[in-house]
Amino acid sequence: MSELRAKSAQMGAVVALVAILGCSLFVGRAKSFPPQHSVPAGEKEEIVRVAGEGGRRGGRIVIALKAEPKTLNPLTAADTPSREVISTMQGDLVHINRATQLTEPALAKSWKISPDGLQYTLTLRQGLKFSDGRPVDMEDVLFTFRVYLDEAVHATQRDLLIIDGKPITVRKVDAQTVVFQLAKPYGVGERMFDSWSILPRHLLETTYKEGKLAQSGALGTAANQWAGLGPFRLKEYVAGQRLVLERNPYYWKTDEQGNRLPYLDEIVFLFVPSADAQVLRFQSGETDMISRLGAENFSVLSRQARDYTMADAGPGLEYNFLFFNLNELGEKAPAEMVRKQGWFRSENFRQAVSLAIDREAIVRLVYQGRGAALWGPVTPGNPRWANAAIRYPGRSLDKSRQLLAGAGFRLTNDEIGGPKLVDAEGKPVEFSIITSSSNADRAKMAALIQDDLKQVGMRVQVVPLELRSLIDRVTQTKEYDTCVLGIASFDADPNSDLNVWLSSGGMHLWNPSQKHAATNWEAEIDRLMEQQLTATNTVERKKLYDRVQEILVEHHPMIFLASPDILVGAKKGIGNFHPAVLEPYVLWNVEQLYQRNGAENARR
């Protein structure tokens, strides 16, 4: 649901505006592999044993995606559906456990960080095989990072490997050991290795040399031309309908009993564009799991829950906010816009707006109580990084009015006796809020804000816009007054929002991509964010990020509103269903999911 996302596993300078373009016109079915169930032998195979409830083999699960994934290529994937699918097909060196939010060994069985924080030595697991059965060696790892760093490929996550302007260098030590050399210490530590899918050199090197790597990985790719290190591999794609993945028999994890994971034979992704249609499909039993549920649909499903379990995983990382157009207006800007910006630039005005907004009502009416009111950007879903001193002080219309009076605004009465705020020149305070017409939650927030601000005399109009024209207005033409949007960070680490807080960031929404920080406090945020980027001590980083949060709350460039809970559901027959607040909410432990009545299900 959240449309603007700061994307990345750890550092998140990469941003993707998730715009759902039409589905690809490609019609075709990928060839499927012959059934392969033999566990490859090999004494040297270093398998990961995963703790947890043991399941049974077989069966499949069906899940709806809100759009067709645009690609299977981890290099270029930016949209949520693609990333969700890719997360089940690819493996990374070090993985962030989405439940504990801590790192755990994945393709690298161990790592060592040099005392100066500049050298990371990773040891690759032995006996790994890609999903097509070809062994993994160090050349694949080197190839992967060469490709990610190649500017010509335009990998969406490339920026994460550039530290202090210099790319990370990768050096092979021996067949199992690789050293990553950094120009400066890097605050996130080994978390930076999450989500870098190790690519199969044997399949991609020729394409890379031809310069076509960015285009490869279309959904119609033949199944034997695509491989990864994730628990599932490509089986079949039917354009406009579904994508079927099958079990990767060479996956490198087993359960406690030594049974090779994953348990499921297949995952089927259906493309169901509307949230309501997804609910209907889930209700009728066509899909097995549902995530990204709105509170309303969640309560509808909870009320009728019979064959399924609904779960509220608690507050997620998505924060919704209202922001003002603080862009430098050109000389041709209309006088009205200039006048409005005069108000928006006043910190007292922004704070008055913030104090007049009833966050509790937003949580209750928009999220039906399944969410949290926000005062700063870090949600209660991220307790390790939230500044505990920042708390929502509650709505205060009196304080809001005082601030407005202090900033030269006057409260008068309109024709029928309602309050009407006028500025120092006697002009009524009227502005518009743009929201995405496809997001009912944010439209509702805007309607509540409209009513809240009416009580301090501001006339607000809510303008629902199609998402892409909204993004265009905010980032390109800059023709808007204020806007309600949300960002869902991919990781709890503050670096995932780097692009939002740095004044040079493309997601610095109120005034994006500045050449020099426009205000002193933005400059200070820039400095603090860069400091925490290279600080290796978590306590130190937390202190720096706490200060960033304080500055944001002091200056109110964004008025933080509320954060929704992660709401999901699954059929009762699904085992190991443990939703997390990090994406992918229900599929993060996909290798451990199983059907309790596996065999029956397989026939379905």
Add this chain to the structure above:
Amino acid sequence: MSTRSRLIICVLVLGALHLGVACAGFFAPYDPATQDREHPYAPPMWLHFLDAHRGIHLRPFAYAQESQTGSFDEYEENRARVIPVRFFVSGAPYRVLGVLPLRLHLFGADVPVYLLGTDGYGRDLLSRILFGGQVSLLAGLIGAGLTLSIGLCIGAAAGFWGGWKDEVLMRVAELFLALPWIYLLFAMRAFLPLAVPPVKAFLLVVVVIGAVGWARPARMVRGIVLSAKERNFVRAARGFGATGGYLLRRHILPETANVVLTQAAVLVPQFVLAEMTLSFLGLGVPEPLPSWGNLLASLQHYNVLVSYWWMYLPALAMVPFFLGYLVLASLLQGSSRATKIEVASAGV
């Protein structure tokens, strides 16, 4: 009952219905935009005369609704808390027909009473339906008026002068019949500034639905004008030297009166429906201003559809109006036939 008296009853009923909507401020207990955030999706409250102890009250009362703890939209009737309904109370300010400021309401109570329930923001649905009717009916009436005036002028001109003028006008009319007006409206909306004030948005809707629908009435009027201008009394008048304008005004247009009236009775509900469609799609008047269309827009959400039956009520509100107009149309048609027969027999 004669057609005439049935016609009178029908007009009186419709008049009363419109008066009710015109005086929405008086009949509605609350302001249509006021949010009661403690009572989102509160179900309709019933008015009682008999209390739990079988005591009879002359003054109707309602039981207070209390939201259950931990729940967002589940309410329980508290039989211990009786809310007496009082009449002719002072409440939220409003303006009658947009002019006369008043505070008098037909009924009210100390604790909000929601006879038709509330929407997701806790706004009183009854008040919203009444005020929404103002927008929707006004759009229907103005739209129909506009369409008929244009249709009458163009149809009369085409029929009376004939020749190439007739050809051109009728081809233009066909063009308009084929026009996909919803897309036209989308396109026009895109050219307007970002935030359109409610009045402007309303006028835009009215003008578009009014300006696009003229082709059908124009063709009907043209047909009548064509036959009327060959009638003997018209020829006689022409023979006495009457000008074209005089002929049209005095002899020909009165002949079209029946058709125009019948068309009006058919077109008003049609345009109310058009306004509702546009508002339903988010092209009509902006929130928080209610119209019947945007009241129904919340039904686009599955959860509203299955959870809150009273959100369908705005769809029922238009039924008496539509029935009234359609009965009026058929009565008008019937009476016109009757007059024609009388005229014909008198002629014999």
